[in-house]
Structure formats: structure tokens, C-alpha cells
Amino acid sequence: MEPTFIYDHVRTPRGKGKPDGSLHELTPVWLASRPLVALRERNGLDTRAVDDVVYGCVVPVGEQGGNIARMAVLQADYDQSVPALQINRYCGSGLESVAFAAAKVMGGQADLTIGGGIEMMSRVPMGSDGGAWAQDPQVASKTYFVMQGISADLLASLRGHSRADVDAYSAESHRRAARAWAEGRFDRSVLPVQDFIGLTLLSRDETIRPDTSVGSLAVLKPAFTEMGRKYGYDSVALQRYPQVEQIEHIHHAGNSSGIVDGAAAVLVGNAEAGVRLGLRPRARIRSFAAIGSEPTLMLDGPAIAARKALARAGMQAGDIDLWELNEAFASVVLTMMEELDIPHERMNVNGGAIAMGHPLGATGAMILGTVLDELERTGKHTALVSLCVAAGMGSAMVIERV
Numbered sequence: 001m002e003p004t005f006i007y008d009h010v011r012t013p014r015g016k017g018k019p020d021g022s023l024h025e026l027t028p029v030w031l032a033s034r035p036l037v038a039l040r041e042r043n044g045l046d047t048r049a050v051d052d053v054v055y056g057c058v059v060p061v062g063e064q065g066g067n068i069a070r071m072a073v074l075q076a077d078y079d080q081s082v083p084a085l086q087i088n089r090y091c092g093s094g095l096e097s098v099a100f101a102a103a104k105v106m107g108g109q110a111d112l113t114i115g116g117g118i119e120m121m122s123r124v125p126m127g128s129d130g131g132a133w134a135q136d137p138q139v140a141s142k143t144y145f146v147m148q149g150i151s152a153d154l155l156a157s158l159r160g161h162s163r164a165d166v167d168a169y170s171a172e173s174h175r176r177a178a179r180a181w182a183e184g185r186f187d188r189s190v191l192p193v194q195d196f197i198g199l200t201l202l203s204r205d206e207t208i209r210p211d212t213s214v215g216s217l218a219v220l221k222p223a224f225t226e227m228g229r230k231y232g233y234d235s236v237a238l239q240r241y242p243q244v245e246q247i248e249h250i251h252h253a254g255n256s257s258g259i260v261d262g263a264a265a266v267l268v269g270n271a272e273a274g275v276r277l278g279l280r281p282r283a284r285i286r287s288f289a290a291i292g293s294e295p296t297l298m299l300d301g302p303a304i305a306a307r308k309a310l311a312r313a314g315m316q317a318g319d320i321d322l323w324e325l326n327e328a329f330a331s332v333v334l335t336m337m338e339e340l341d342i343p344h345e346r347m348n349v350n351g352g353a354i355a356m357g358h359p360l361g362a363t364g365a366m367i368l369g370t371v372l373d374e375l376e377r378t379g380k381h382t383a384l385v386s387l388c389v390a391a392g393m394g395s396a397m398v399i400e401r402v
Helices: 028-045 070-075 094-108 138-144 147-160 163-182 213-219 225-229 233-240 271-277 301-313 330-340 362-377
Strands: 005-013 052-056 084-087 111-121 200-202 260-270 282-291 323-324 382-389 392-400
Touching: 005 028, 005 271, 005 362, 028 070, 028 111, 028 260, 052 070, 052 094, 070 084, 084 094, 094 111, 094 213, 094 260, 094 282, 094 392, 111 362, 147 225, 147 233, 147 330, 163 213, 163 330, 225 233, 225 330, 260 271, 260 362, 282 301, 301 330, 301 382, 301 392, 323 330, 323 362, 362 382, 362 392
Parallel strands: 052 084, 052 111, 323 382
Antiparallel strands: 005 260, 005 282, 111 260, 282 392, 382 392
16 A cells, blocks of 8 residues: 655634635635645645545535535646545545545556645535435435434433533633733744735634623523424434433534634655655654444544544554544533543644534544644644534544654
């Protein structure tokens, strides 16, 4: 298998995913093209050397539809010889796009590729693409379909997480994200986003609230109580998990991932391409894995995927210096830390999606870059990135700093 390296990565700041968000006026194609432009300019890249571009996009409809990756390549003025494709593994799409791009290199079918992702949730809301899982009664009944917020509260009920537990974790996410920005930890890799006439619209993640505390979160009402009890989703979940007497609704907007706009890209290649193009490898991709899990609970996949990726790398959890897990909901992170005995000081050390938001198709590529920067800043060596995925899946990747 061809050794495969990460040569560079870049992301946009995450903008609030509503009409008053700072990135809302941009089109998805324009936003998706910005990381590609940055990779070319930062590395003096002859784009004819890029064998493929893979972008995650979870809601590929409307102006975000078609093959947005190819449109982004053309918008970024890459050579027309560069092909591109869009993939969707729900929340894992950004990491899966990097894995897909890396697999081509590992298999000897490409020398240099780019994986990344895009989601403009302010312009193309979640659910715009429909889908049988939620809308076809036969499919929904067979799989005991519930909304993901119900799954988060179900997971917390199964694991015994309290409202105080999830709120404490969430307040710390905001604190860490604010500290990371204050100390310049994101400066190298976050690309200020400009509009078509060169006006900077956003240079920092827009949803961090540094003053967040357990007390301020305590006043927020659980977001999924009515959905669960009035509309019957609790009953569906309890049919699948009869050992739970009652679902305790503890998740709300303050301890769940934020809805945001954003894009990211990761430059991946073999050693020969790096030498030929004068690129310095920053990390080696050791392994990656994807798994399926029970779809009603759906959020317990990260630990399972992590174990699979670790086994492929010939490693154990104790060999990992830093962990990066998408903060879809606070209970997801608490569960993984419990499952793999991960100290909080090694998990999401610069905050996560609870503070900064979760642009569905891009998040995996974003957090991969975040943990690589942190490895370099601290002189540590190994990291594992993971995400829970809707419909009961999980994605993970192990990298090693060069």
C-alpha cells in the first residue's frame, strides 16, 4: 500500500447558518471553491497535477445540487483536466471524502488528490433533499426511525448522562474554542472569506459564546421533548429499547452542534508527488474505517469506528495522543470518552461543533485539519478523528505527524 500523506489543509470560518449569517449572501459553489483557491495559492500548486477532487455534501439539491465538487473546481480556476465528485455519508462526509481521496493514492491510482466538503445550511436547510428513511412509512417502520435529537436523548438515557453532565461539557467546548482563537491556534488554517468584489465577510467562527456557563445553559428548555412525546418518537424509540423506562430529554441548542455554513479541503498525495511539486508532508494517514450501527440509536458509532481504524493501524487507544470527535451532541462525546477511556484533556482540546458549528458535509475535513495543527503546535505525534453518522454509522481516521 502506497504511503499517503497530508500536505496541507484549509477551511473557512463557520458562519451562522441562518439568513442573518455572515456567509449567507454567498452561493454554495463560491464558498466551496475558496479552500481550493487557497490550497493552490499557499502551495504554488500546478493544478494539472491534481488527479481528483472529492467533496462531501449532505444536502446536494438546488444550488448545492448536481456535482458541486466539479463546479467548485471550475470556479476555483483549476485546470479543466481535474475531475471531481460529490459524496454523501451524512455527517461523516467530510472525513469520508478525505478517505476516498487517500484510498486512490494508497491504491496507486492517483498521485495527488484533494478531499473536503461544503455545506451552506443557511441556504439549503437540512432535510431539503427528502429521503425514504424519514418519509417512506415502510422504511421508517422497519428501521424504527426517530429524529436524531431523540436519539441523542435516548443515548443519554441509556448511558446515565444527566443534564448537568452535558451542559458542563458544552460550556467547556465554548471555553476551549474561545481560548484557541485568542491564542491564534486557528490562524494558520482558517481562510477569511471574501465576496465577489473582495470584501471580507467573515474571518472567525461566528457562533462561539465565550461567556457560556453551566448556569446560562441551565435556563434553556430541552429541544426534543415535544417531538418525542407529542409526536410519538419516544414511543418508537422505546419499542426498540424497552430496557429504558423513559427517555430523559436533556439536549437543547446549547449542548448540540450549531447549524452553520462552511467549507474545507485537504491536500493528499504520495511521496513522489510531494518531491516533484516541492511539498512538505505534514502527516501520514495510517488508517481509516467506516462502520454501520443500530439506526434508531444511530449515535454510538464513533467508538466502534475508532476501534476498527486502530486495529487496521496496529494500534490501541492508549497510543493516541489527541482525539477529535464531532460534537453532534454532548452525549456522543461523553459516550466515546467512556467507551475508550479517553481523558477530557485529550479530547477536542480546541472546542468543537457545540461552540463552532457543524457544516454537515465539511466538518470531518475541518476537524482533521484542526487536530493536525494541534499535533504540530504541541509536538505530539498521533491523532484519531471520528464522527457519528445518521442512520447508524460511524467514520474514523488515524494520522501520524511527520
